[in-house]
Amino acid sequence: MSKQVREKANWGVSYGEMVWREFIKSRLSAASLIFVVVLFLLAIFAPFLANDKPFVVRIGGRLQFPLFRYLRASDYCVFLAATVGVIQLLLIRRNRRRLDPSVRGAVLWRQICISSLIILIGVILIFVFVPRKLAKDYKAMVASGEASDAIFAPIPYGYGRTDLPVREQPPSRRHWLGTDDVGSDVLCRLIHGSRISLSVGFVAVGISSVIGIFVGAILGYFGGKVDFVGMRIVEIMMAIPTFFLIITIVAFFPRSLLNIMIIIGITSWTGDARFIRAEFFKLRKQDFVQAAVSLGLPLRSILFRHMLPNGIAPVLVNATFGIAGAIFIEAALSFLGFGVAPPTPSWGQMLSLGVGTTGRFLWWLTLFPGLAIFFTVMAYNLVGEALRDAIDPRLRKAV
Amino acid sequence: MSKDGVLLSIQGLSVSFFTDEGVVKAVQDVGFSIKKGRTFALVGESGCGKSVTALSIMRLVPEPPGKIVGGEIVFEGRNLLALSEKEIRRVRGNEVAMIFQEPMTSLNPVYTVGDQIVEAIKLHQKKSTSEAWADAVEMLRKVGIADSQQRVREYPHQMSGGMRQRVMIAMAASCEPVLLIADEPTTALDVTIQAQILDLLDDLQRQNGMSILLITHDLGVVAERAEDVAVMYASRIVEVADSQRLFAEPFHPYTQGLLKSLPRLGFSARRLRTISGTVPEPLHFPSGCKFHPRCPIGCGDRRCQTVEPRLREVEAGRCVACWYAKGYETE
Numbered sequence: 001m002s003k004q005v006r007e008k009a010n011w012g013v014s015y016g017e018m019v020w021r022e023f024i025k026s027r028l029s030a031a032s033l034i035f036v037v038v039l040f041l042l043a044i045f046a047p048f049l050a051n052d053k054p055f056v057v058r059i060g061g062r063l064q065f066p067l068f069r070y071l072r073a074s075d076y077c078v079f080l081a082a083t084v085g086v087i088q089l090l091l092i093r094r095n096r097r098r099l100d101p102s103v104r105g106a107v108l109w110r111q112i113c114i115s116s117l118i119i120l121i122g123v124i125l126i127f128v129f130v131p132r133k134l135a136k137d138y139k140a141m142v143a144s145g146e147a148s149d150a151i152f153a154p155i156p157y158g159y160g161r162t163d164l165p166v167r168e169q170p171p172s173r174r175h176w177l178g179t180d181d182v183g184s185d186v187l188c189r190l191i192h193g194s195r196i197s198l199s200v201g202f203v204a205v206g207i208s209s210v211i212g213i214f215v216g217a218i219l220g221y222f223g224g225k226v227d228f229v230g231m232r233i234v235e236i237m238m239a240i241p242t243f244f245l246i247i248t249i250v251a252f253f254p255r256s257l258l259n260i261m262i263i264i265g266i267t268s269w270t271g272d273a274r275f276i277r278a279e280f281f282k283l284r285k286q287d288f289v290q291a292a293v294s295l296g297l298p299l300r301s302i303l304f305r306h307m308l309p310n311g312i313a314p315v316l317v318n319a320t321f322g323i324a325g326a327i328f329i330e331a332a333l334s335f336l337g338f339g340v341a342p343p344t345p346s347w348g349q350m351l352s353l354g355v356g357t358t359g360r361f362l363w364w365l366t367l368f369p370g371l372a373i374f375f376t377v378m379a380y381n382l383v384g385e386a387l388r389d390a391i392d393p394r395l396r397k398a399v
Numbered sequence: 400m401s402k403d404g405v406l407l408s409i410q411g412l413s414v415s416f417f418t419d420e421g422v423v424k425a426v427q428d429v430g431f432s433i434k435k436g437r438t439f440a441l442v443g444e445s446g447c448g449k450s451v452t453a454l455s456i457m458r459l460v461p462e463p464p465g466k467i468v469g470g471e472i473v474f475e476g477r478n479l480l481a482l483s484e485k486e487i488r489r490v491r492g493n494e495v496a497m498i499f500q501e502p503m504t505s506l507n508p509v510y511t512v513g514d515q516i517v518e519a520i521k522l523h524q525k526k527s528t529s530e531a532w533a534d535a536v537e538m539l540r541k542v543g544i545a546d547s548q549q550r551v552r553e554y555p556h557q558m559s560g561g562m563r564q565r566v567m568i569a570m571a572a573s574c575e576p577v578l579l580i581a582d583e584p585t586t587a588l589d590v591t592i593q594a595q596i597l598d599l600l601d602d603l604q605r606q607n608g609m610s611i612l613l614i615t616h617d618l619g620v621v622a623e624r625a626e627d628v629a630v631m632y633a634s635r636i637v638e639v640a641d642s643q644r645l646f647a648e649p650f651h652p653y654t655q656g657l658l659k660s661l662p663r664l665g666f667s668a669r670r671l672r673t674i675s676g677t678v679p680e681p682l683h684f685p686s687g688c689k690f691h692p693r694c695p696i697g698c699g700d701r702r703c704q705t706v707e708p709r710l711r712e713v714e715a716g717r718c719v720a721c722w723y724a725k726g727y728e729t730e
Contacts, residue, residue, distance in 0.1 A: 105514065106528055224463050285461070287505040294457050294499075295519050295570065296492030305518075309509045 017096075022390035029386030032379040039376060043194040044082045047075050050188035052158035054138055054150040066138055067153065073130040078195070080122045088115045157185035159192040160343040171364050178364035180353050186364060189345035190372055196346045197376060200261050200330040201323035207265025209319055212272025213312075217303050219273065220280025227277070238270045246329065250338045257340050260333060264326050271322075272315050279311030286310075313391040320384030324377040331373050347373050406610050407456070407578055408432035412470035414451050414460055423681045425451045427634045429470070430710070433578065433627075438604065438611040440625035440642070442618060442657075444678050447631045449614045450500075453580045455480075456612070457497055458487050474578070493523050496571035500583040502564035506555035512539075512566045513551035516573055523574045538569040542599055561592035565599065572603050579603075580612045585620065597624055618661055622646055630654050633679055633689040636710055639718040650713065650724040652694050688721070696723050 024030050042049065053066040091111055095104055139156070141147040155176075157163075163183030171178045177186040219230040246263050253259045283289055284307075292306045331348030333339040340346050347369040354366030414426040426448040433439040441449045454460045455467050458479060472479040479490065499505045507515060516535040520526060526534065532551070539547035542565040555563055564584060571579060581600060585593035597620060604611055613625055621628055621642060628645050630638040630653065638651040649655045656674040676693035679685055685692050691703040702722055710718045713726035721727060 103528070103532075287499050287501050288507045290459060291497070291499055291505045291567070291570075292507070293459060294491055294497040295522065295574065296488050296490070297518065297522060298488065301518070306507050310507070 019387075019390045023386055026386055026389075029382055032382035032386070035375065035379040036383060039194055039198065039379075042191055043198050044078055046191045046195060047071060047153075049153055050155035050157060050159065050185070050191045051153040052137075052139060052156060052161055053135055054142075054152045054156075056149065056151045057138055057142070057147045058149040059141070059147045063149075066135060070133055070135040071130075072132070073126050076126045076130055077123050080126065081119050084115050084119050084122075088112065155185060155188050155191070157188045159184060159189045159345045168360075168362055170362075177368045178362075180350065180362075180365055184343075186350065186368055189350055190347070190368060193345040193347045193350065193369070194372070194376075196257060196340060196344065197327045197330065197373075200257070200264065201326045201380070203261040204264035204268070204326040204330075205319050205322040207262060208267075208269040208322060209272050209315060211266065212269035213276050213308065213315060215269065216273035216276025217280055217308065220277035221284055221299075221303055221307070223281065223284070231277070234270050234273055237267075242267045243329065243332070246333065247336070247338055250333065255339065255341050257344065260330060260339065261326075264329055268322065268325070271318055275314040275318055276308075276311060279314065280307055283307045283311055314388075317384050317388040317391065320380050320387060324380035324384070327373065327380070328377055331369075404435045405432045406435045407472065407474045407612075409452070409456070409472050410470055412452065412455060412472065413468045414448075414455055415466055415468050416464045417466065418464055421682050424634055424684070425465070425681060426455070428709075429631070429634075429636050431627075431629045431636065431639055433610050433612055435577075435610055436604070436608045437627060438613055438625045440613045440615060440621040440628045441631060442615060442621055442628060443631035444616060446678055446681065448634045449616075449631055450582055452631075453497070453582050453612065453614055456578075456580060457491055457495060458482075459497075492519060492571075492574045492576070494576055495578045495580065496574055496576035497580040497582065498564070498567050498571050498584045500586050502560050502567055502587060505567050506563055508555055511552050511554055512558070512563075516551070516566070516570050519570050520573050534573065535569075538573045539566070541603075542566070542569045542572070543595070544569075561588050561596065564588060564592075564596055568596070568599060568603070572607070575607060576609060578610045578612065580614070582614045583616070584613075585617070586615075593620075600624075618657060630657070633684060634681065635689065635720065636718075637690065637720045639710070641716060644714075644717060650717070650719040650727075651690075651721045652696050652723070653690050656693075656695075690721075 023033075047067070051067050053070050055065065055067050057064050057066060088111060092108065095108060095111075099107055138147060138150065142150045157175075161184060163179070165183065166175070166179050167181055167183040169175055169179045169183075175185050175187070177190065179185055180189065215230065215234070219227045219234075245267055249263050249267075250260065253263070280303075289302065289307060292302050297306070330339060330346065331351065334346040334348030335352040337349075337352065339349055342349065350369040351366055351373070354362045354364075354369075408430075409432070410430045412426055412429045413424070416423040416425055429448070429452055431439070431441075441452065443449050451460060451465070456472055456474075456479065458467075460467060467480055470480070474490070474495070479487065482490065506512065513532060513535050516538060517528065517531040520531040520534050520538075521528070524531075536547050536551050539551055544550050544562060544565055550558070550562075555566070558566065564587075568584075579600070584600070585596050588596060600611060600613075601624065603609070613620070615621060625642050628638075628640060628642045629636050630645075630651065632653050638645070638649070638654050640650075645654065646658065649658055653674070656672075659672040660674060662671055674693055679689060679692070685704075687702070687704045687707055688694070689707070691698055691700070694703065696703075700722070706722075708720045708722050708727070710720040711727060712718045713724060719727060
């Protein structure tokens, strides 16, 4: 094998590589992608960027590391998932260079299985073994001289801390983007809020895509009566105004982040289902699908191995728009007070504080979360559009 | 194993398509049998029902709008039309494999050709992935793809039409089927490749002893390759014979017309003969014998216009459906 591996220049350019090359040709889409990546980094490293506990502090002559000691279980989960994700991406790159295409698929599949298993087990272990600890107020200790040599994060505020004396302050040198109605730092809450927005976007779209793909695949492949009945159900779903449905459902369930993700997910799959159905209608009559059937391949393989990769493009594009939509819906829900409960930071909820509490219009509470929502939603939409153009073979120049 | 070496026998097969414009009877009362290790050719113009017949053997007729309305297809003692979906899946690929007309679109564009052959091999034989890959390379070598070690890792779009058709054949043959249905395997290829592909099918047949159902509209191909021939016209079989006798003395006026319209070496003719008129629309088949409006003999005949002749045996091993064919009246 090693000899052929060295002749990798002759290996074909896979579809994914082709799309990637087309995608990064446009500067705007590359910039949007970079924005999204930066947002991810912010979300991942939020506790190191904005935290009221110092990295290092000397208390009674001994060095302590409170920031690391008081990381919460969810922080560890994010780190674990991010680490595994980055390793997986590096592995995919390495696979492409080192591995013979004949075994690439099997190896990739195995790697993804192992990665997800590590994440799953890790998350469970983290939640079992990492206790909830209540931290001391290190800033007060530094101020009173009890502790010294403290090195704080760039934004030395916690998102859950209340500091009533400095409430509703406009941007200043201490609080770059001002403070909210209980004296929390807006920049800190924005950074931590990006976690909420991103996770809502991805989990909700993940749920809706899986449902949509599955339903659409069945309807599109079988057609006929199955399709007729199924499409009527989909149309009924579409006729209901999703946002009001979500508000109604949210009213019945506790206001937890997970519930909101699930509800957004299970109410927004109809678009994906219609896309996949249309693609499968087209693909069903294609020769290679007929050939696959004539080889006696099982239905599972025909639907999801042979047809889906050829019809997934519109769903991928729709998913990026869906992420933007889900972020938007979450912000809107939080703005209306149906979203996640404080003190969990959410952009929409911060936005609502700008007009809500005292009757005064606090512009920094509206402007900055508003900009965050605006740029994030726009970046995802731009990425989606670029992806759509990259996937569309009619727009592709000679490869 | 049924007697006298018959592998597949079709009787009274009728397939209709229920469209908005009306019922299209694509195949009516078609019957023939394929013997073990032989090549059976199904000949006819476009739209006469050849492909639908082939698809019904695999139970691949798109349903709806299509429906197999009658008949039976007996393959090694089992009626394929009565099998459950699970059972027919075991027949597909494993025992009956199919090659399609259009090699450019018959391979999945997102996988390497090796991936696709390996999937077929692993489905039907208990083999590890590395063994299956070795088999795939070997199969590609067998179907005459040079540098198969390298080619097996390529995507379909990197190959020419002829090579893709070879890959299709490798895929179909890798399951070692007893019957290979080749639905116009050479129509989309240029002439030099056509002969190679047909030679390849011959080689595989010699090696594996499989039967081939060759669907074509190219009578030249039939004369060279097939032992038995059935001629279809407008959803029905009009003549069945072994190819020697058929080419020596065609009975049905349609077959005669087809043979006369072939260019021949040694005969210099200003213009090629043609069959006048066109194939009737499947929604508006003429009454009586469907060929009568174009027939040089029966175009003015009352009986040809009103009563459709059924396929009857007129000689041992020769059937024809024409009121004027030799030996037909004596029945």
